[in-house]
Amino acid sequence: MNRKRLWVALSAILLSACNDDTAKKAPAAGGMPPAQVEVVTPSRITLQDTLTLPARLQAVRSAQVRARVEGIVERRTFKEGSEVKVGDVLFQIDPKVLQANVLSAKAGVMKAQADERIATQTAKRLGALVPEKAASQQDLDNANATLARAKADVASATAALTRAEIDLSYARVTAPISGRIGRALVTEGALVGKGEATPLAVVEQMDPMWVNFSLSSSQYAQLRDVVAKEAGDGVAQITMMLGEKQAYPAKGKLLFSDPSVDASTGSVGLRAEFANSEGRLLSGQFVSVVLPISGDNTVLTVPQKAVQASPQGQIVMTVTGEGKVAPRPIKTGALVGGAWVVLSGLQGDEQIIVNGLQKARPGSMVTAVPAGMPPAAPTAGGK
Numbered sequence: 253m254n255r256k257r258l259w260v261a262l263s264a265i266l267l268s269a270c271n272d273d274t275a276k277k278a279p280a281a282g283g284m285p286p287a288q289v290e291v292v293t294p295s296r297i298t299l300q301d302t303l304t305l306p307a308r309l310q311a312v313r314s315a316q317v318r319a320r321v322e323g324i325v326e327r328r329t330f331k332e333g334s335e336v337k338v339g340d341v342l343f344q345i346d347p348k349v350l351q352a353n354v355l356s357a358k359a360g361v362m363k364a365q366a367d368e369r370i371a372t373q374t375a376k377r378l379g380a381l382v383p384e385k386a387a388s389q390q391d392l393d394n395a396n397a398t399l400a401r402a403k404a405d406v407a408s409a410t411a412a413l414t415r416a417e418i419d420l421s422y423a424r425v426t427a428p429i430s431g432r433i434g435r436a437l438v439t440e441g442a443l444v445g446k447g448e449a450t451p452l453a454v455v456e457q458m459d460p461m462w463v464n465f466s467l468s469s470s471q472y473a474q475l476r477d478v479v480a481k482e483a484g485d486g487v488a489q490i491t492m493m494l495g496e497k498q499a500y501p502a503k504g505k506l507l508f509s510d511p512s513v514d515a516s517t518g519s520v521g522l523r524a525e526f527a528n529s530e531g532r533l534l535s536g537q538f539v540s541v542v543l544p545i546s547g548d549n550t551v552l553t554v555p556q557k558a559v560q561a562s563p564q565g566q567i568v569m570t571v572t573g574e575g576k577v578a579p580r581p582i583k584t585g586a587l588v589g590g591a592w593v594v595l596s597g598l599q600g601d602e603q604i605i606v607n608g609l610q611k612a613r614p615g616s617m618v619t620a621v622p623a624g625m626p627p628a629a630p631t632a633g634g635k
Contacts, residue, residue, distance in 0.1 A: 287616070289608030290623040291571055294552040294600050295591065303475075303543045304493070307465035307524075311456035311535040315429045317342060318451055319444035320422040321350060332435045336427045336455060343425035343452055345444065350420040357413035364405040371399035431457035432531070456535055459528040463492060463504060465541050466519040472509065475543055490524045491542040494532075502527045504541075552598055553591035558606045559584060568598075569605040569612045571620040577605070577612045 319325075323345035330342050375395040381387035427433070433455045444450035467475070492500040504526040513520055524541065526533065558568050559582070567579045582597030605612050606623050 286575065286619045287608060287611035288619045288621060289571065289577075289605045289612050291603040291620045292555065292558070292606050292623045293603065294554050294594060294598050296550055296600065297553055297588070299549050299551050299588065299593070302491075303467070303471060304540050305465050305467055305543065307463045307492075307539050307541045309533050309535055309537040309539060310462040310464055311431070311458050312460060312462055312525075313429050313431065313457035314535070315427075315431075315455050316451055317425060317428065317433075317453045317455060318449035319343075319345065319425065320449060321345060321419045322445035323347070323349065323423060323443075325438055325440050325442045325444055327440055328436050330433055330436075330453075332433065334433060335431070336433050337430045338427055340427045341424050342427055342433070343438075345423040345425065347420055347423040350416070350423050354413070354416040354420050357409065357416040360409040361406065361413050364402065364409040368399070368402035368406050371395065371402040375399045425452060427455055429455055429457055431455045458531060458533065458535065460525045461528045461533045461535070462507075463490075463524045463526060463539065463541060464521065465524075466514075466517070466521045467543070468519055469513050471543075472520045472522075489544075492524075492526060493540040493542060500526065500532075500539075551585075552594040552600055553588060554582075554594055554598070554604050555606050556587065556590050556592055558604050559592050560609070568602075569609060569614075571603040571605060571618060575617050575619065577614055577616050577618055579614050 326344045326346050328343055330336055330340070336342070375392070375398070378387045378392040378395045382389055382392050433453055436453050437451050438444060442450075444452065490504040490506060492504055494500055504524040507523045507525050509523075510521040554568060560567050560569070562579070562581075565581055566584055567581050570578050570580045572578050580597055580602065583595045585593035585595045587593075603620050605618075605620075608618070612618055
């Protein structure tokens with residue numbers, strides 16, 4: 253009986269020891285691994301301080317088509333808003349009166365030429381009779397004067413014929429320049445050129461386009477310094493914004509500036525040129541130009557979602573070399589393409605947490621993986 257009680261006591265002691273070992277090992281086997289977070293390192297980009305100014309587009313050439321002779325418009329030969337080339341016929345004015353003027357001028361030339369022939373023959377005959385005393389010197393002088401007047405009449409009639417032919421050519425109103433033509437300002441049947449050169453349409457050369465703007469004298473000095481340092485050919489590259497966030501794809505070049513400062517505004521007028529092969533730019537359109545006013549600067553940037561606000565200011569959560577979460581205060585500048593420019597607080601080699609911030613408590617252990625990588629597979633004992 254005593255032996256049986258001894259075995260029961262030993263069994264109880266051994267069972268208690270096993271339970272203690274199991275209890276000690278359980279937390280280690282069932283404990284949670286460090287949270288996984290996605291990290292990035294700060295990016296380095298090159299920025300240039302710029303100045304954005306309002307500007308207005310202007311066609312390189314703008315020609316107003318006018319009626320240069322009087323008449324009735326017979327037809328319009330162009331499509332409004334289309335491209336025309338220099339010399340294309342745009343309007344046809346009734347030429348009947350102008351043709352009659354040409355015929356009349358030709359008749360005047362023929363009459364003057366006939367008078368000249370008669371005066372020439374008379375002067376020649378009298379020139380032969382004067383040496384024989386058959387005609388007086390006075391008669392010869394009068395004949396020579398008549399001949400001179402006849403030659404002048406021929407020249408005058410010829411000029412009148414040339415003018416009549418020019419007026420007839422003006423009945424065909426042609427494009428003075430190549431470009432895009434706007435709406436017609438008159439219709440068929442309208443009387444034009446009656447006492448004035450009636451406007452008919454406007455043609456504008458729109459490729460390239462000019463952009464006119466102005467800036468203060470101090471800003472102009474900054475721009476001039478940048479052009480002198482960075483533009484090897486002396487031409488500054490300028491960006492144009494069609495809207496708040498819509499940049500024109502082609503870069504422009506600075507053409508010239510006014511030679512003096514406007515005394516009333518204290519500003520300097522400038523002009524840039526932009527290609528417009530696709531016709532997206534319109535004369536008179538308001539745009540913005542972005543001008544470089546400093547050299548290139550290399551800066552650090554971090555994703556916008558990595559920056560948090562705290563009572564002490566802006567911070568980012570970093571992962572130290574030991575795998576611990578450490579907040580880092582920073583100072584940011586402009587927002588560029590969804591990333592903050594970091595003015596101070598980072599060196600460039602930090603691991604910045606961008607995903608998993610809700611699990612990243614300061615001082616906690618985490619597992620850092622590069623952002624964009626698939627999550628790690630669960631361990632064999634994981635649930």
